[in-house]
Amino acid sequence: MTQTQNILVTGATGTVGRQVVAELLARGHAVRALTRDAAKAAFPAGVEVVEGDLTEPDSLAPALEGVTGLHLITFAGAGSTPLETGPRILELARSAGVRRITVLHGGGPTPLEDAVRADDSLHWTVLKPVEFMANALEWADGIVASGEVREPFVARLSAMVHEGDIGAVAAVALTEEGHAGQEYVITGPEVLTVGDKVATIAAAVGREIALVELTEEQAVEQWRAAYLPEDVIGFLLEVYGNTPEAGRTVSGTVEKVTGRPARTFAQWAADHADAFRA
Numbered sequence: 001m002t003q004t005q006n007i008l009v010t011g012a013t014g015t016v017g018r019q020v021v022a023e024l025l026a027r028g029h030a031v032r033a034l035t036r037d038a039a040k041a042a043f044p045a046g047v048e049v050v051e052g053d054l055t056e057p058d059s060l061a062p063a064l065e066g067v068t069g070l071h072l073i074t075f076a077g078a079g080s081t082p083l084e085t086g087p088r089i090l091e092l093a094r095s096a097g098v099r100r101i102t103v104l105h106g107g108g109p110t111p112l113e114d115a116v117r118a119d120d121s122l123h124w125t126v127l128k129p130v131e132f133m134a135n136a137l138e139w140a141d142g143i144v145a146s147g148e149v150r151e152p153f154v155a156r157l158s159a160m161v162h163e164g165d166i167g168a169v170a171a172v173a174l175t176e177e178g179h180a181g182q183e184y185v186i187t188g189p190e191v192l193t194v195g196d197k198v199a200t201i202a203a204a205v206g207r208e209i210a211l212v213e214l215t216e217e218q219a220v221e222q223w224r225a226a227y228l229p230e231d232v233i234g235f236l237l238e239v240y241g242n243t244p245e246a247g248r249t250v251s252g253t254v255e256k257v258t259g260r261p262a263r264t265f266a267q268w269a270a271d272h273a274d275a276f277r278a
Contacts, residue, residue, distance in 0.1 A: 005175050006030040006066050008098075010054060011073035013041060015134050016104055019167025020071050020174075021047060027171055034063055057088040064096035069174035074106040074113050082106070086115030094121060100180075102127055102170045107235075123180035125173040130187050130247045131160040133268040136197060140275045143201070148210040152219035153240040154194040157248035159187035162263040165254045172257050179257070187251045189262040197265060204269035205276045216241075 007024050011017035012033035024031045025046055032048045035041040041049050050063040054076045064070070070093055076083050083089075089112070093101065103116050105128040116124045139149045166186050173179040192200075195211055202209040214222065216237060223233045239247070254262035 004029055005068045006032065007069040007071065007174050008032045008034060008050075008060075008063055008067045009071045010034045010052075011071070011104065012043070014073070015132060015163050016129070016166050016170075017071070017073070018043075019164045020102075020170045021167075023164070023167040023171035024174070027175065029171075029175060032063055032067065034060070054083055054085060054089065057085045057092060060089065061092055061096075064092055064098065067093075067096055067098055069100040069102075070098050071102045071104070071170055071174060072112065072116070073104050074110040082110045083112040086112035090115060090119050090122065099123055100174050101125070102173050104166075104170075105129075125170075125179045125181075126183045127166060127170055127173075128183060128185045128246075129161050129163075129166045130185070131158045132166075133160050133162050133188070133265055135160070136201065136265075136269075137272065137275055139198075139201070143205075143209055143276045144278050147208065148212050149194070149198050150212045150214055150218075150222065151194050152214040152216055154211060154213045156240050156243050157191050157193060158197075158243065159191050159248055159250050160197075160265060161186050161188045161254075162265075162268050165258075165262050169254060169257045184253045184257065185246050185251045186253050187249070187262065189250060189254075189264055191248055191250060192265060200265050201269045201273075201276055204266070204273040209276075 007029055009017055009020050012021055013035055021031050021033055025044060032050050033043050034050055034052045036053050038049045038051050043049055052059040052063045074083055075081060101116060101122050101124045103113050103126050105126055142148055142150060169184055169186055198209050198211045220233055
């Protein structure tokens with residue numbers, strides 16, 4: 001166990017942020033969870049909830065007092081607007097004595113990540129997870145209602161990663177030496193098709209689940225009915241139809257960084273089986 005450190009986690013209510021908080025707690029570190037509305041936040045006992053807004057970086061000053069590590073996201077708000085406040089956030093972090101920073105990659109270049117990479121005074125690590133296993137929760141309503149999953153490009157491959165493993169890699173990088181200047185592609189331990197994922201969920205819940213392959217046109221119609229923005233629809237068509245090599249190749253990062261194997265989709269499905277049951 002490393003010496004107890006005080007870590008500030010931004011995006012703490014998000015899919016990954018909650019896992020970073022949980023992993024740091026499990027490792028015995030003091031955790032501050034940043035939120036814009038502390039009254040609405042729910043975290044495990046022992047987490048210090050602090051208010052602040054990444055779009056107003058000076059609001060972070062009190063939360064950064066005594067902090068040695070900082071986990072950052074690159075977008076803010078319901079519209080996922082890229083943050084332009086990186087330079088000021090980093091200035092405040094340096095003044096507060098922050099030594100290590102992790103940045104959750106946003107899928108492409110962003111001003112905040114660019115600012116972090118350009119700062120040679122801090123030990124930064126960029127986290128680049130591939131598809132989250134938690135994305136499968138998007139199928140829950142369809143499975144519960146009709147026992148089926150409706151997806152395009154069902155043969156596409158994914159080395160999807162357990163969100164808890166992203167949190168584990170972040171926790172190590174924030175509290176231990178040897179990760180400065182690293183860019184970690186974080187994957188699960190196996191490559192799966194959509195059919196593999198559906199079969200795994202079916203085994204976890206103990207019922208048959210049908211996989212219905214959609215054409216691109218049908219998929220677009222379904223996504224529009226779900227009110228997805230056009231740029232998101234375009235992104236999904238591109239990444240599903242032509243998945244980048246990094247998204248379908250096991251990296252081994254989780255085991256290299258944490259010392260234990262990455263969790264499988266079967267483990268994730270067993271833990272979340274109730275979400276797929278009527």
